Amino acid sequence: MRTCLEVREITKSFPGVLANDHVNLTVREGEIHAILGENGAGKSTLVKIIYGLYKPDSGSIRLYDQELNFASPRQAIEAGIGMVHQHFMLIPALTVAENVVLGGEPGRIHYRRKENVEIVRQLAKQYHMELDPDAKVGDLTVGLQQRVEILKVFYRKAKLLILDEPTAMLTPQEVEELILVMERLRSQGVPIVFISHKLDEVQRISDRVTVMRAGKTVNTVETKSTTPQELANLMVGREVVLHVSKPPQKLGEPVLQLEDIVVSSGRNEKVKKVSFDVHRGEIFGLAGIDGNGQFELVEAITGLLPCKTGRIRLLGKDITSSSVQHRTNAGIAYIPQDRQLDGLVMDFELTENFVLRDFSKAPFARLGQMQVKPIEEYATRLSEDFDVRPRRIHAFAQNLSGGNQQKVILAREVSRNPELLIAAQPTRGLDVGAIQFIHNKLLELRSDGKAILLVSLELDEILALSDRIGVFYAGRLMGIFPSGQVTREQLGLLMTGVDLGSGGRL
Amino acid sequence: MLWDTLARPDLWAATLAMATPIALPALGGTFSERSGVVNIAMEGIMLIGAFFGVLFSFYTHSAWLGLLGALLMGALISALFAYVTVSLGADQVIVGMSINIFAAGLTAFLLNTIFGYGGTPRETPALPNLTIPGISDIPFVGPILGSQNVVVYLMFFLVFASHYFLFHTNLGLRIRAVGENPQAADTAGLNVRNLRYLGVMIGGMLSSLGGVYLALGLLNSFEVNMSGGRGYIAMAAMIFGKWTPFGSLGAALLFGFATALSMILQGGGISSNIIQMLPYALTILALTGLVGRSTAPAADGIPYNPNK
Numbered sequence: 001m002r003t004c005l006e007v008r009e010i011t012k013s014f015p016g017v018l019a020n021d022h023v024n025l026t027v028r029e030g031e032i033h034a035i036l037g038e039n040g041a042g043k044s045t046l047v048k049i050i051y052g053l054y055k056p057d058s059g060s061i062r063l064y065d066q067e068l069n070f071a072s073p074r075q076a077i078e079a080g081i082g083m084v085h086q087h088f089m090l091i092p093a094l095t096v097a098e099n100v101v102l103g104g105e106p107g108r109i110h111y112r113r114k115e116n117v118e119i120v121r122q123l124a125k126q127y128h129m130e131l132d133p134d135a136k137v138g139d140l141t142v143g144l145q146q147r148v149e150i151l152k153v154f155y156r157k158a159k160l161l162i163l164d165e166p167t168a169m170l171t172p173q174e175v176e177e178l179i180l181v182m183e184r185l186r187s188q189g190v191p192i193v194f195i196s197h198k199l200d201e202v203q204r205i206s207d208r209v210t211v212m213r214a215g216k217t218v219n220t221v222e223t224k225s226t227t228p229q230e231l232a233n234l235m236v237g238r239e240v241v242l243h244v245s246k247p248p249q250k251l252g253e254p255v256l257q258l259e260d261i262v263v264s265s266g267r268n269e270k271v272k273k274v275s276f277d278v279h280r281g282e283i284f285g286l287a288g289i290d291g292n293g294q295f296e297l298v299e300a301i302t303g304l305l306p307c308k309t310g311r312i313r314l315l316g317k318d319i320t321s322s323s324v325q326h327r328t329n330a331g332i333a334y335i336p337q338d339r340q341l342d343g344l345v346m347d348f349e350l351t352e353n354f355v356l357r358d359f360s361k362a363p364f365a366r367l368g369q370m371q372v373k374p375i376e377e378y379a380t381r382l383s384e385d386f387d388v389r390p391r392r393i394h395a396f397a398q399n400l401s402g403g404n405q406q407k408v409i410l411a412r413e414v415s416r417n418p419e420l421l422i423a424a425q426p427t428r429g430l431d432v433g434a435i436q437f438i439h440n441k442l443l444e445l446r447s448d449g450k451a452i453l454l455v456s457l458e459l460d461e462i463l464a465l466s467d468r469i470g471v472f473y474a475g476r477l478m479g480i481f482p483s484g485q486v487t488r489e490q491l492g493l494l495m496t497g498v499d500l501g502s503g504g505r506l
Numbered sequence: 507m508l509w510d511t512l513a514r515p516d517l518w519a520a521t522l523a524m525a526t527p528i529a530l531p532a533l534g535g536t537f538s539e540r541s542g543v544v545n546i547a548m549e550g551i552m553l554i555g556a557f558f559g560v561l562f563s564f565y566t567h568s569a570w571l572g573l574l575g576a577l578l579m580g581a582l583i584s585a586l587f588a589y590v591t592v593s594l595g596a597d598q599v600i601v602g603m604s605i606n607i608f609a610a611g612l613t614a615f616l617l618n619t620i621f622g623y624g625g626t627p628r629e630t631p632a633l634p635n636l637t638i639p640g641i642s643d644i645p646f647v648g649p650i651l652g653s654q655n656v657v658v659y660l661m662f663f664l665v666f667a668s669h670y671f672l673f674h675t676n677l678g679l680r681i682r683a684v685g686e687n688p689q690a691a692d693t694a695g696l697n698v699r700n701l702r703y704l705g706v707m708i709g710g711m712l713s714s715l716g717g718v719y720l721a722l723g724l725l726n727s728f729e730v731n732m733s734g735g736r737g738y739i740a741m742a743a744m745i746f747g748k749w750t751p752f753g754s755l756g757a758a759l760l761f762g763f764a765t766a767l768s769m770i771l772q773g774g775g776i777s778s779n780i781i782q783m784l785p786y787a788l789t790i791l792a793l794t795g796l797v798g799r800s801t802a803p804a805a806d807g808i809p810y811n812p813n814k
Contacts, residue, residue, distance in 0.1 A: 074695035089690035091683050093804065102683050103694035105676040113674075152694070 001028040002064075004191045005050070005160055010059030012045055019045040020056070021215040027160065032182060032192045034202040034223070036235055037212035038431035039402070043195045046212070047162050051083045052076035063160065077103075082153025086165040088145050092138030096120060096148050099137050100155050123151050128184055143174035150181065161185065163194040167201055171289050172459060172492035179205055197235075197431065199228045200460075211235050236432055247447055249467055252280025255420050255451035256301070261310035263293070263300045270296035272475040273310070278420065278451040283442065285466030285483070286455040289495050293475035294455050295337060298424050301453070302334045303327045315419060328357055331419030335409055335426050337455075339402070343409040346398040350388070351379040353397050354412050386411040387437070403434030410441060421445060424455045439465060459491055473497045515649040517770050522654060523724065524769075525755075525762025526661045527552070527716045527733075531740035532747065532754035533661075533668055534712030538584075539749055540672060541705025542685035544807035546602035547587055548713040549737025550609030555580050555717025557613040560626050560728040569631040573718050580714020581707050583609070588706040592699055595809035606737070614730045625727055632726040633657060633718070655723040657715065664712065668751040681705050685803035688810035698810050713737065735786075742789040749803060761785050 007025040011018075020042045027033045037043045048054045050061060052070030061068040063079055070076045076083075090099050097113075097120040106112055106119070120133040129147045137148060146166065153161055163182075167175045182192055182205060196202050202209055203223060210220040211234040218234050254277040263271035270293040278284040288294045299305040301312060303324035312320045314330055322330070336342035344353050355364045355375055363374040379393040386407045388400070397405060406426065413421065423442065427435040442465060446452055456462050462469055469486060471478040471494040478494045490500060511517060531548035538545035558579040563572025587605055591598045621627065635655050642652025672678040683691045684701045692698050716736070721728050739761055746760075747753025768781035 072695075073693050077695050083693075085693065089687070089693045091686045091690050091804075093686050094679075094683065098679060098683075102679065102691070103696050105679065107676065109675050109677070111674050111676050111679050 001030065003027070004029045004064065005193070006062045007046070007050065008060050008062075010046065010049060010056045010061070012049060012054060012056045018215050020049065023059070023212070023215075023217050025210055025217060026220070027191050027193055028208075029191055030186060030189045031207040032186055032194065032205055034206035034209045035193060035195045035212060036197065036199070036202050036209050036231060038197055038235060038433070039429065040214075040431065041212040041235075042215040043212055044164065045215075047083065047164060047193070047195060050076070051081060051162065077156050077158075080157060080159035081162065082156060082158030082160065083162040084146065084149040084153060084164065084166060086168060088149055090137050090145055090148060092136070094137060095133065096131055096135050096137055096140075096151075097133040099148055100133075100151050102152075104156060119155070120151065123155060127151070127154060127181070127188075129181060141174075142169045143171070143177060146170070146174075146178065147181070159191075161190055161192045163192065165195055165197075167196070167198065169290075171495060172488065173496060175201075199231055199235075202231065203228055213237055232432065246443060246465070250281040250447075250449065251467075252282075252449055254279050255315055256453065257311075257313040257316075258297075258301070259311040259313075261297065261300060261312065262308040263296045263305055264308050265296050265305060269308070270475055271300065274475075274477050275310075276470055276477065276480060278453050280449045280451055281446055282467045283446050283452045283454055283465050285462040285469045286453065286472055287459060287462045287469055287491055287495060288457070288472030290457055292472045292495075294472040295424060296475075297472075298334075298422055298453075298455055301422060302332060328416075333413035333416060333418035333421045335406075335413055335421070335423040337424035337428065339405050339409055340398075344397040344405055347396065349394045349396055350383065350400075350408060351375050351393050353408055354379045354382055354393075356412065357416060382408075382411040382415055385415075386441075403430045403437075406430060406434065406438060410438060414441065414445065418450065420451045420453065422453045422455070425457060426454070427456075427458070427461060459488055462491075463488065471495055511767075511770060514770065515646050517766055518650040519654070520766035520769055521759060521763045522650065522658055523762070524765040525758040526655075526658045527720050527724075527736050528740050528743050528761050529661050529665065529755050529758035530657075530716035530719065531713040531737050532743040532758055533664060533751055534709035534714075534716070535741055535744040536668070536709070536747075536749050536751060536754055537672075537681070537705045537712065538709035539744065539806050540685045540803055541681045541702045542688060542803060542805040542808065542810070543588070543591055543702055543706050544598040544602070545587070545706065545709055546599055546738070546741060547584070547605040547609075548709075548716075548740050549733055549735065550602075550606035551580050551583055551710050551713040552717035552720070552733040552737050553609045553613045553731070554583050555714030556721035556732055557616060557717075557728050559718035559721045560630055561616075561620065563632075563722055564627055564630045567631055569633045569722050572631070572722055573633065573715070576714050576718045577711045580710045580712075580717075584707050584710025584713075585703065587710070588703045591809065592702045592706070595811055598807055598809070610731055613728070617728060617730065625729065628727070630722075630726060633722045655719065657719040657723045660715075661719075662755075664715075665751045665755045668712075672751065677704075682803070685805055688805050688808075692810075702810075713740075716740070739785060739789055745802075748801075761788060764788050 003026055005027040007023060010020050010023040012020040023046055035043050045054065049056045052073045052075055063081065066079060068079055097116045100120045101116045106115060117133040124131045131144060131147055137145060166178060170178060185192060206223045208220060209223050209231065211218045211231060213235060256278040259275050261271055261274045262269060274297060286294050296305055300307050303322060307320055311318060319327055319330060340346055355378065358364055359370065364371055376393060383391055383393055388404050388407045426438050442452055454465060463483065466483045468480055468482055470480045471491060473495060474497060494500060531552055535545050535548055555576040559572045559576035562575030563569045566572065583605065587601060590596045590601050633656050635653055636659060637653045642648045672682065680696050681701050681704065684696060684698050688698045717733060720732055743757035743761055744754050746757035764785040768784050771781050
């Protein structure tokens with residue numbers, strides 16, 4: 001097999017960080033090559049160097065016989081490197097065809113609409129991707145938008161396709177379709193580099209894996225001759241417990257009771273008559289594709305959105321129209337899905353962030369004055385208990401890594417000894433180590449007899465932690481299942497609105 | 507009485523005459539904002555265009571060279587605007603505002619130093635009115651469309667040309683792409699900086715042309731602050747027109763109509779103060795959602811820094 005891409009001894013440093021440290025990578029023709037690593041391992045930096053977005057400090061890159069030394073993505077595109085970014089580089093206001101040809105439109109002055117539509121239609125056919133070239137990109141699902149990105153790459157006659165975390169935003173069904181597309185591309189001889197931090201995916205799709213850790217390429221292995229456990233250890237650099245072990249459940253009384261909740265946001269009803277309970281000692285997982293109303297429901301429970309109808313009860317007391325503060329004091333803790341926007345004040349120090357909920361109460365305040373000493377002691381204790389790094393309580397929240405930011409929020413919410421913890425996407429964008437930490441904390445709370453409502457877009461997370469699973473689709477609960485009585489595939493179908501009949505429903 | 511007023515061709519002729527100095531800067535704003543740069547400097551650029559139009563026209567003895575010189579100055583001042591906002595990434599609204607203040611001061615200062623306190627000379631060559639044979643003889647339509655200043659016709663042409671340029675050329679697609687998502691445009695290999703300069707500078711020339719029309723088309727003189735807020739009304743017209751050339755023209759015609767109506771109704775028993783408010787009241791109405799939702803280009807007003 002011919003070598004397609006060869007990266008040799010690439011080094012790149014940013015102020016204070018060595019992002020790539022003598023990185024080596026060889027991609028052969030016709031293979032799917034995974035780059036596996038935790039967040040911050042240097043995967044993104046590497047592909048950005050290959051794509052000409054960053055200039056390496058030293059090292060060389062060859063694409064076939066051509067020495068690459070890019071100053072801009074334009075040159076990378078011309079050399080035949082195509083990249084699909086994790087955050088799509090699409091223009092929602094334009095059509096599929098316009099997005100595909102942008103930057104390489106045929107003809108000189110006049111935009112040839114018909115011709116371009118035809119080109120894109122042919123291209124879609126050639127790569128077996130169904131797409132309407134005249135559709136507005138903003139109206140497409142995430143999975144279809146990704147196809148537009150892939151078409152963009154092939155419109156530019158790429159010899160190598162780089163996919164940066166391609167499954168991060170997809171539903172299980174869309175992931176399946178993406179895998180099909182990738183396999184067809186491989187059979188057409190297109191080499192694919194794909195970046196991921198998900199073991200199962202890498203195991204399933206790739207032919208070879210290069211593992212990165214702390215800026216270095218640790219090893220390249222044949223996927224077939226390795227195990228997820230081995231890959232995880234390579235990735236983290238120590239023994240990793242892949243499967244969370246759940247202690248047996250001690251189910252108690254209901255803590256949160258929802259009755260026919262209807263929530264409107266803007267003009268639309270986002271939650272339509274939803275009822276369920278969450279008990280002491282239980283993790284109730286809400287699965288669903290983003291935008292189906294699950295986060296509106298969460299905001300209704302925390303008091304950020306009003307309920308149109310229905311009743312919310314906490315430990316038997318009606319809190320449907322209570323203020324946020326009242327609910328907080330009554331025992332609701334909340335980890336919001338966007339930690340930087342809703343969870344922390346990024347320009348505040350950790351001390352201040354730790355007492356965001358209680359700064360006006362004793363011992364943190366006296367006669368309206370903040371009491372520095374007790375706040376600092378509290379912050380120090382929480383930092384230690386939750387292993388927040390760096391251990392500097394006067395650091396600004398914005399200077400922490402995502403995982404440590406999340407630990408700060410978790411520490412703040414959990415330390416108030418709540419009755420109910422609502423965790424919306426608690427591990428979004430975190431690396432394996434941080435995810436493990438947060439999962440263990442959630443399980444600890446469960447053992448302590450707290451009620452936990454876990455809302456996540458990651459099916460694996462829901463499956464690993466939940467005692468019962470509710471599936472949200474279009475504002476409705478498609479069903480509630482005890483975990484273990486429903487498969488991943490069934491959940492995936494339910495998430496897209498396919499009713500499985502009455503079987504398995506509680 | 508209302509019907510009688512509406513049946514007067516001079517009302518409609520005045521509507522066109524008054525819509526032109528709004529439509530041109532609105533068109534200019536459309537170019538700028540489609541490329542992602544919020545431009546509130548139309549007011550100032552109009553003043554620059556008006557003053558330098560007169561200046562060049564007087565010294566070259568040609569209104570056309572005056573127009574050309576004014577376009578050049580419009581391009582120059584908007585290049586400065588683009589340099590500060592696009593290359594240096596400064597706040598577009600604040601820079602736009604300072605250009606307005608700068609232009610008002612500069613033109614008033616130059617007027618007094620170059621022409622003295624008597625104002626610009628009467629013998630400044632003006633841009634001609636065109637009489638179109640055939641059309642000018644048609645009753646009712648003739649007096650409206652048949653004999654207008656050359657810039658009015660030019661404005662209509664530019665509206666069509668701009669529409670074609672923005673929505674039916676490759677370059678137009680690229681300008682719009684940059685205004686919607688500069689990062690995506692960048693990774694597609696487009697030069698975000700150059701495209702934004704282009705949008706801003708075309709916009710500057712169009713706004714400048716609006717000023718030239720005021721000075722050399724309507725009045726044949728330059729007066730301090732003669733744009734009289736038209737640059738701002740043009741902004742409303744652009745939003746009202748949903749950032750499209752035809753929409754901007756439609757909105758400008760509406761504002762022009764309100765102005766023309768206030769001119770014609772003057773002395774008709776209604777307080778002239780109230781009538782003069784009409785275009786401005788309409789502006790506020792237009793911006794309070796009367797037009798329905800209009801969405802700006804997604805990256806409008808956000809400086810692009812490729813290194814984040």
